[in-house]
Amino acid sequence: MIWCGALVVSRLTRTRLLNPKVVHTMSIVMNTDSSRRSIRLWQLISPALPVGAFHYSQGLEQAINRGWVNDVETTESWIAGLLERCIGSVDLPIICKVYDAWKAGDKEGVKEFDRLCRACRETAELRDEEEQMGTALCDLAGELDETLPAEKMGFTAAFAVIAVNNQIPLEDALNGYAWAWCENQVLAAVKLVPLGHRMGQRILRDLGPVISDAAANALQCGAIGVTAPGFVIASASHETQYSRIFRS
Incomplete structure (x- = not known):
């Protein structure tokens, strides 16, 4: 030997x-x-995924209506701020928790963190978005023969469960989720501000380091909580906005 x-x-x-x-x-x-x-993973974060993500701006439409976002610089600042204080402090840590729970066979843990995620959606529109996209993703996953918990989940928890099922590394899943969210925000901004498509691509390029930092922080810290009152105000105000394109 x-x-x-x-x-x-x-x-x-x-x-x-x-x-x-x-x-x-x-x-x-x-x-x-x-x-x-x-x-x-590319399929899971594709704009072609039939979950209706394009219907939602997550308060961006109201921020533009109020004049908070009006050009390339303010658009990038708005998206980067939400990526750090909302996606990076709620969605990505929740994905980490659900990923670990599902991987360990802890169905109650998955349910608990799914509920926590919904509780962190501070307006009716944000809760509806989480639930409606989650239902669509769970329905699609069922048709694709994915193993899922018996109860329907919100989008964030469902994303984590499917990532585990397909052996997608957690860090890759976090980066992919954050990228897809940023891409959807930029697409909304291109329509609403409006911005040119090339400017939109420049913003996405510049957000790359913010995405990777948010994913790394979620892996290391794991603390959960929203720290963006302006975002919540924009989302709540959007519910009564007279003229609008998006559902949130």
Whole structure:
């Protein structure tokens, strides 16, 4: 027997592992598995996912109506602020909690954090958005033969459960969720401010570091809570806004 770090292998096994053909085959298998997980994540965060995300601006429409958001700079500042203080402090930590609970087979834990997520939606429109998108995602997942809890979940918890089912790494799931949210906000801003599509892409590029930082903080900290009163005011005011395109 030959010691190789902490691994003990026979001479025959060692010879086979060092065989370039064997190593190449193992690399192909590992890369294929990783690619499949990535592709599943892309499907989950695609704008084509039929959950109705394009119906919602999450208060952005009211912020524009009030003049808080009116150009490229204020648009990027608004989205980055919500990414840090709302998505990064509620959605992403909730995904971490649900991901760990579902992975451990803790169905009650999934239910508990789903309820907490809904409780953090501070206006009727935000709660409706969470529930309606969650119902749509759960219905779709059922048609795609995903294993889900018996009760319908909000969108955030359902996203985490599906990520576990498809062995999507948690950090990738967090980055993907945050990216999809930012993309939806930018698309709304392009219509409402309005902005050019190229300016929208510039904003998305600049938000990249904010997305990765928010995901990293969620993994390390895990504290849950909204700290954006202006956002809540905008969302609540949107409920009675006379002329509007979006549901939130």
